[in-house]
Amino acid sequence: MTAGNRAASEAGRDRAPGAVNNPRRIEARLLAGAVVLTALAGTLLGWSVAPDLPPAAIITGVALAVIAIVAHVTVRYAAPDADPALLPLAFLLNGLGLVFVRRVDLAAGSDLAAAQMVWTAVTVGAMCVALLFVSSVRPLARYQYTFGLLTIVLLVLPVVPGISAGVINGAQLWIDLFGMRFQPGEIAKLTGVLFLAGYLARNRDVLSVATQRIGPLLVPAARHLAPVFVASIGAMVIMAQLRDLGSALLFFGTFIAMLYVATGRLAYPALGGVLFAVACYLAYTFFAHVRVRVNIWIDPWTDVQGSAYQLAQSLFALGTGGLTGTGLGLGRPQDVPFSATDAIFVVIGEELGLLGATAVLVAFLLLVARGLRIAQTARDEFSTLLALGLTVTFAFQTFVIVGGLTRLVPLTGITLPFVSYGGSSLLANYLIIGVLLRISDESRGAARGREPRASSPPARKRAVAREEAAAKRRARNTQQVTSDGDRQDDWTDGP
């Protein structure tokens, strides 16, 4: 952490005089806090098992510190004005996840913590590479249909023979590639939001103008809405077919929220609510597995040893934890099914109690708040919708799994972002953080009066190439191109 501080203060010297609120310095301190907290929790967990300090606790702390420094330095270089809270919050949740995955290992005799550590390094690395190579999110809007197609492909991959990993725990969501298991649906959330943001930003004007009347509701012409509805409903049907109800729900919620923000028309959430109610009714009527889920939700206590086992065990864990928890390492995660993945929140709840669980939820809430703030301050509509969509996805995902485990809503299997074990989930969530970092860097940099610039060598090279191409065009057409101002709308032209 001293290294981090020094880096931060050096960065401070680079800045204008009096830059006390240098976001990178704040980030460094917060990151140090997250890493220290993880190391302490890891040590405490080690002590609960053996009196000697186990090397795993130290390795976890040191490794996470190294990864944090790499991430921080990359951000300092590639996105110097980015929001300072994003990375520390992600690391706090990720670190806590590492500790509790190891906790489950100790109880269940599994060996997931080391893999999760490797996944953390790899996915943070992926985020850094993305930050280095994508200097601005706006060009991504050009590939909206590519992203839309990619989303469908990613969703369908798990049923493709040859790479499909088959039905696992009642759902077909995984593929096996190069001897490793992936959940492409996690990435599909990101690409799906990219598609929607691009499409909605481009068509928000026509979508805001109501020309058709359905009952009391004024809605835009069907032809403008058709593509989003087809794509979104298609994605949802696929997910429902794959029995990934949690993902279907959060995709739908994200879609409605983005549609609402893009148009500002409350008719969409209202219509969405009606559609959702109809979908729920149909699903309950026609799908036996949905019926089972709902019945468990209504009454988990008649079949505690059978269908309601997971929900009952989750509630037992939380109830046993009470206000202060049993203490780190003193609970019984081995009683809870999927304790390292979907149900990791109740393991935290059992051992750290209501206080610990609340702290985790507050961390999520802060992350969501930052995401919404970034959406509000983004420089263009695409960035706004992108930041909003990703944030809402993130928030819904947290709500669906935590609400499911606490019997607020029917339980569906889905990961808790950053905390659950799983590489695909970590990758998707760190890429979301990367996109939010990039968007906030662009807007805050512009607000600070920073010249819009490519911030990484490859990007700079590309920018120079673009500049030269533009100059050639200018020379050819003798036509004046609008300068890079506050808003630039020519990006909506497709490739």
Add this chain to the structure above:
Amino acid sequence: MNRSIGRVGAALLVLFGALFVNLNVITLIQADDLATHPANRRLIVQEYGIARGPIVVGDEAIASSTPTDGELRYLRTYASGPRYAHLTGYYSVVLQRSGLEAAFNEALTGRPTEVVAQNLGELLGSANRPGNAVQLTIDARIQEAAQSALGDREGAVVVVDPRSGAVLASYANPTYDPNPLSSHDRAEIRDAWDTLRDRDDRPLVDRATREIYPPGSTFKLIVAAAALEAGITPDALFPDEVVYDVPQTTANIGNFSGGACRGDDEISLEDAFAVSCNTVFARLGVELGDADLVRQAERFGFNRSMPYELGVSDSVIPRDLDVPQTAQSAIGQRDVRATPMHLALIAAAVANGGELHRPHVVANVRNPEGELVMGPQEGLWTGAGGDGRPVSARTAEQLRQMMLAAVTSGTGQAARIDGVEVGGKTGTAQTGTTPVAWFAGFAGNEVAIAVMLPDGGADATGGGLAAPIAREVLQVAVDREQQR
């Protein structure tokens, strides 16, 4: 767009608010119910992580916890399981606990039951502290004698120390093995339980304490006591009839033999008691009246709940009997019912000069360091209208003499032991299809006994079936006393 983003934020805040509220409800309000839910394994794992204290008879642990390699760290095993099953009960992950395992759970775990569910106790370092030892008043030799004397026959034998109320033996047949029920294998437990539950002879029922039977002629003890307390002397004479013409009914009462009791015109109370003369006692009951009869019975503990560490059924006699009912009740028929445990205590009260003790089977509870945690729950059986003295010392002595005579020269001769003062009263109740054979008595003032066989065959009598069993058990008890 900023305003709509703000609204989306507000909606998300509502969702997270719901999560917070719900989480608080679960972890604060529902916490206790969830933590102690039967399907929550945590409680069982914690409980079975405690080295439960032994239940001890003499120097031998009849229930003890042995370490295992499994998740449940201690297995409860029962040496001589069936012999003590109705006392120890079982200790089961599926069926919870019964018997002393249930009644003395806190003592055996060494901590209050509620604390097991809490975490504070663990933090304070009591996690590995073994539980307390529960020492019983049972004498292994007498208990074994009771088991072997009953053999395969259905019935119960209860032996108490008249001086203290300490239970020296309490055995009922059929019995069961608590070991499979206390296994850590759920399937094994369920199989064993289903088999036991479906058996027609109901081995899970403790006939010594949990079932009430018509006492038959042993109830004449109560009638005689009421008569003596009313001033009638043992040598008072009554007509010796073949049939007692019960007033207000045509259902008259005859004797067991079918003839008169002695063959003379008159018979003394003492002789009538010794030969168990129905006509005399039915008449005596009617002359005393139902109020006196019921009052005397209640002073002996009928219609009152018995203070005992284990559950006991109440012995009953209906109040406000009409004359025919009174006559029937006076010879222990009709709706009068008693437990073998209760009759042993009544016999003990006669043997010790008229004091009705509360029974107890636990001698003491000691912690792992050997320090006394709890002594015996001794004392007179008082409360609910009883003062622990159902009869005067004089009446008790007169009753004692009458019981001695019944063994020396009456229906209880099969219980006689040379050189030992044995007294008793036989009974053969005929309310059901087969008679219930009884013997309630004592040897000296050191042991009192009740033997009950509900299904000894059509020809079974108290004197013929129950008295020899009483003799066999009393012999062992007397030998034990003499060895002291």
